[in-house]
Amino acid sequence: MKSYKIAVIGQGYVGLPLSLEFAGHYPVLGFDINADRINQLNNGYDITQEADLRKLNDGLNSYKESGGSIGYHGTSELKELLDCNIFIVTVPTPIDKYNAPDLNPLLTASKMLGGIIKKGDIVIFESTVFPGCTEEECVPILELYSHLKFNEDFFVGYSPERINPGDKINTLTSVKKVTSGSTAQIAEEVDRLYKTIITAGTHKAPSIKVAEASKAIENAQRDVNISFVNELALIFDRMGIDTHDVLEAAGTKYNFLQYKPGLVGGHCISVDPYYLAHKAEQLGYHPDVILSGRRVNDSIAKFIASKVVKLLIAKSNVIKGSQALILGVTFKENCPDVRNTKVIDIYNELIDYGIGVDIFDPWVNKSEVEHEYGISILDQLPEDKKYDSIIVAVSHKEFLTLDFEKLKKKDSVIFDTKACIDRSLVDARL
Numbered sequence: 416m417k418s419y420k421i422a423v424i425g426q427g428y429v430g431l432p433l434s435l436e437f438a439g440h441y442p443v444l445g446f447d448i449n450a451d452r453i454n455q456l457n458n459g460y461d462i463t464q465e466a467d468l469r470k471l472n473d474g475l476n477s478y479k480e481s482g483g484s485i486g487y488h489g490t491s492e493l494k495e496l497l498d499c500n501i502f503i504v505t506v507p508t509p510i511d512k513y514n515a516p517d518l519n520p521l522l523t524a525s526k527m528l529g530g531i532i533k534k535g536d537i538v539i540f541e542s543t544v545f546p547g548c549t550e551e552e553c554v555p556i557l558e559l560y561s562h563l564k565f566n567e568d569f570f571v572g573y574s575p576e577r578i579n580p581g582d583k584i585n586t587l588t589s590v591k592k593v594t595s596g597s598t599a600q601i602a603e604e605v606d607r608l609y610k611t612i613i614t615a616g617t618h619k620a621p622s623i624k625v626a627e628a629s630k631a632i633e634n635a636q637r638d639v640n641i642s643f644v645n646e647l648a649l650i651f652d653r654m655g656i657d658t659h660d661v662l663e664a665a666g667t668k669y670n671f672l673q674y675k676p677g678l679v680g681g682h683c684i685s686v687d688p689y690y691l692a693h694k695a696e697q698l699g700y701h702p703d704v705i706l707s708g709r710r711v712n713d714s715i716a717k718f719i720a721s722k723v724v725k726l727l728i729a730k731s732n733v734i735k736g737s738q739a740l741i742l743g744v745t746f747k748e749n750c751p752d753v754r755n756t757k758v759i760d761i762y763n764e765l766i767d768y769g770i771g772v773d774i775f776d777p778w779v780n781k782s783e784v785e786h787e788y789g790i791s792i793l794d795q796l797p798e799d800k801k802y803d804s805i806i807v808a809v810s811h812k813e814f815l816t817l818d819f820e821k822l823k824k825k826d827s828v829i830f831d832t833k834a835c836i837d838r839s840l841v842d843a844r845l
Contacts, residue, residue, distance in 0.1 A: 529560025575630030581750030720764030743809025
């Protein structure tokens with residue numbers, strides 16, 4: 416294998432773990448436009464809590480001691496990447512307010528790399544995209560700004576990320592990695608490169624488009640399955656039976672799939688289906704199943720808020736001016752990630768009812784929530800305030816042993832969206 420120097424573009428939930436794994440074998444520059452983020456990383460601190468801090472510090476020390484021949488170094492200076500020959504793009508690919516793909520971060524990264532790549536370099540994309548995006552959207556920009564010829568002077572690969580934030584079991588190296596390249600030779604080279612870090616092995620897809628499509632359907636499948644049990648929750652609520660009781664009974668059959676109802680937020684499951692739908696509609700096909708699943712999942716926050724209001728009314732509570740506490744604001748448990756969290760939708764619905772709402776989440780950075788959503792959350796649970804309604808929105812480990820009696824009023828309502836606390840304590844659950 417030839418000598419590699421790797422630049423990983425984006426040092427978030429995907430880029431940082433990837434950088435640190437490669438840093439055990441190659442010199443790696445972790446690039447991010449956020450200079451504060453880079454300063455934190457170069458000082459051995461990771462606000463996302465995804466990095467193995469031992470690996471981070473070992474990588475930093477190795478880079479210094481070896482003079483940059485192996486290990487990790489963070490940078491926000493583009494000129495430091497000039498002598499790299501592998502560029503891995505891990506920037507976010509969100510959706511806009513119309514649920515259309517927002518490719519701006521990806522195209523900006525492509526333009527930036529077009530200004531520095533050289534003959535023989537390989538650009539590998541890991542960001543989630545619709546099938547065809549790498550070759551149809553990114554490659555022309557790389558060609559334009561590099562003045563190089565695709566598949567003659569430079570090459571590309573695609574290897575979709577499979578990071579699950581907060582998951583310490585299914586980690587980067589323990590999950591099989593899909594790889595691909597723009598030529599047969601490059602596909603083999605990209606595959607060998609990832610094999611140096613992925614202990615679970617790799618799967619070399621026959622084309623970049625196939626690799627892109629595989630990522631799109633992974634989360635679309637999960638989204639549709641969750642939408643089914645969410646729809647069951649809406650139906651069984653009208654019947655007056657508990658959804659989890661039904662799922663437990665049905666789950667005794669050998670081929671019943673174990674999915675649970677819940678809020679579907681975050682940067683993958685609630686976003687990726689729209690990328691697949693976007694491409695399908697470009698081709699003249701309306702994806703009914705995918706989009707109907709999205710509609711169901713996007714309706715759950717409103718259902719939870721209205722259910723809490725109905726329960727309050729049933730206990731003769733006055734709605735306007737009542738006080739609610741939402742426990743958790745991240746998109747999943749035991750993780751500080753607040754991207755595209757649907758808990759905010761519950762908050763907004765309750766506010767529209769005239770309810771005063773406090774949010775408490777010990778995992779998040781308060782300033783990040785305020786910047787992203789314009790909401791100020793509690794530093795800690797109040798000792799002298801009791802609430803008319805309490806919504807357990809996220810099953811953080813800290814919430815599982817809370818003394819709810821200290822937080823609730825006599826005729827208060829507790830709604831458990833995750834079915835994670837003692838059933839005898841709650842009035843209803845999703």
